[in-house]
Amino acid sequence: MSIEIAGVSKRFGDFVALDNVSVSIPSGRLTALLGPSGGGKSTLLRIIAGLERSDSGRVEIEGIDATDLPPQKRNVGFVFQHYAAFKHMSVRRNVAFGLQIRKRPKDEIAGRVDELLKLVHLEQFGDRLPAQLSGGQRQRMALARALAVQPTVLLLDEPFGALDAKVRKELRDWLRRLHDEVHVTTVFVTHDQEEALEVADEIVVINEGRIEQIGSPDDLYDRPANDFVMRFLGPVTQLGDQLVRPHDLQISTGAAGPDDVGGRVTRITRIGFEIRVEVATAAGQTVVVTLTRNEFLALGIDVDATVHLRITPGSPTTTAVTGQPAGLEEDLATTAQ
Numbered sequence: 001m002s003i004e005i006a007g008v009s010k011r012f013g014d015f016v017a018l019d020n021v022s023v024s025i026p027s028g029r030l031t032a033l034l035g036p037s038g039g040g041k042s043t044l045l046r047i048i049a050g051l052e053r054s055d056s057g058r059v060e061i062e063g064i065d066a067t068d069l070p071p072q073k074r075n076v077g078f079v080f081q082h083y084a085a086f087k088h089m090s091v092r093r094n095v096a097f098g099l100q101i102r103k104r105p106k107d108e109i110a111g112r113v114d115e116l117l118k119l120v121h122l123e124q125f126g127d128r129l130p131a132q133l134s135g136g137q138r139q140r141m142a143l144a145r146a147l148a149v150q151p152t153v154l155l156l157d158e159p160f161g162a163l164d165a166k167v168r169k170e171l172r173d174w175l176r177r178l179h180d181e182v183h184v185t186t187v188f189v190t191h192d193q194e195e196a197l198e199v200a201d202e203i204v205v206i207n208e209g210r211i212e213q214i215g216s217p218d219d220l221y222d223r224p225a226n227d228f229v230m231r232f233l234g235p236v237t238q239l240g241d242q243l244v245r246p247h248d249l250q251i252s253t254g255a256a257g258p259d260d261v262g263g264r265v266t267r268i269t270r271i272g273f274e275i276r277v278e279v280a281t282a283a284g285q286t287v288v289v290t291l292t293r294n295e296f297l298a299l300g301i302d303v304d305a306t307v308h309l310r311i312t313p314g315s316p317t318t319t320a321v322t323g324q325p326a327g328l329e330e331d332l333a334t335t336a337q
C-alpha cells in the first residue's frame, strides 16, 4: 500500500469534517475521492499533502510515518483547480522550477523538461507565458510541474473543475492515458461520479466526513453498499421499498408474474436515444423506467396503458431509507451540480 490513513479525524470548530477515516490507497493506481460538496474530500487530500494537520490518526506514505512531516518532506506533487503558475515565467521555466530549487544540473533539467512537455503534449508551447495558454493547457502544465520532481504520490484536487464540459472530458481521457504511461500513485478529488467511474481504478466514496464505500468502479456500480452510494452514482427510482436504476426495470403488458407491481402509464418522454416512462402504481408511487427506443416500440404502450413492473433479476438494488422517496429529477439535479 502506498498511502495508509488510519483513524484520521478533523474538526473545524464544532464542525466534524472527517470522522475517524481509515483507508489504504494502493501503489501505482489512480484513486478517486468521490462525494458531494462539503463531504470532506479536500480536507482528506490536504491532510495527505501535509497542508492540513489532522486532530488524531496517522498518515503513512510509502511505509514512512508522515503524520508530522511538513509538505516539502513528503515527496508529493499537487495540482489544484485554480493552479497558481508563475505568471512572468515561461511554461518551460514553470515546469523546471522544482528542479532548479533542488539545484539539479542544467542539462539534466533541460532534458527532463523536454520529456515532461512531450508527456503533457505541450512541446510547442514551452516558450509561452501561462496567460497565453488555454485553461486545459494550463492544467497540463501544472501536471508537468508536479511530476517534474518525481513525486511518489500525485494529489489532484478537482484539477479539471474550472474547465468547460468538453475540455474536462478530453483531459479526463488524457489523465487516464498519462497515468497508464507514468504509473505514479495518484489520488484525485472529484464530485463528478461519471469522472470517477470513467477514470479511476479505485473509488473512495466520502460523505459527511465518513467513508461510505471503497471499491472499483464495477464494485460501486454493481454492488452499492447502501442507499447513499446507489443514489450518488446516478439516477434511481423507487419501487416498493427498493431503490433501483430506471434502466433495470422491465415493463410488461401481458399476464402479471407473482412479484410484479401493477400500474398505469402517466407520462412518456423521449430523451435522446432513451424513452422515459412514468408509471403510477396502486400504492401511489410514481416509478420511472427508461427503455431503449426498440424496447418501447415492441411494447406498443401509450399513456393510460395498464402495465406491470418488475426489477430485472440480478440488478443492483438497495433498500430505501424511509422518509426519503427517490425522485429522479432530484437525483439528476444533485449529480449535475
Ligand SMILES: Nc1ncnc2c1ncn2[C@@H]1O[C@H](COP(=O)(O)OP(=O)(O)OP(=O)(O)O)[C@@H](O)[C@H]1O
Residues within 6 Å of the ligand: 012, 015, 017, 035, 036, 037, 038, 039, 040, 041, 042, 043, 044, 189, 191
Ligand atoms: N479551514 C476551514 N475552516 C473551517 N471549515 C472548513 C475549513 N476547511 C474546510 N472546512 C469545512 O469542512 C467541510 C469539508 O470541506 P472539504 O473542502 O473537505 O469538502 P469537499 O468534500 O472537498 O467539498 P468541495 O468539493 O466543496 O471542496 C466543509 O463543510 C467546509 O466548509
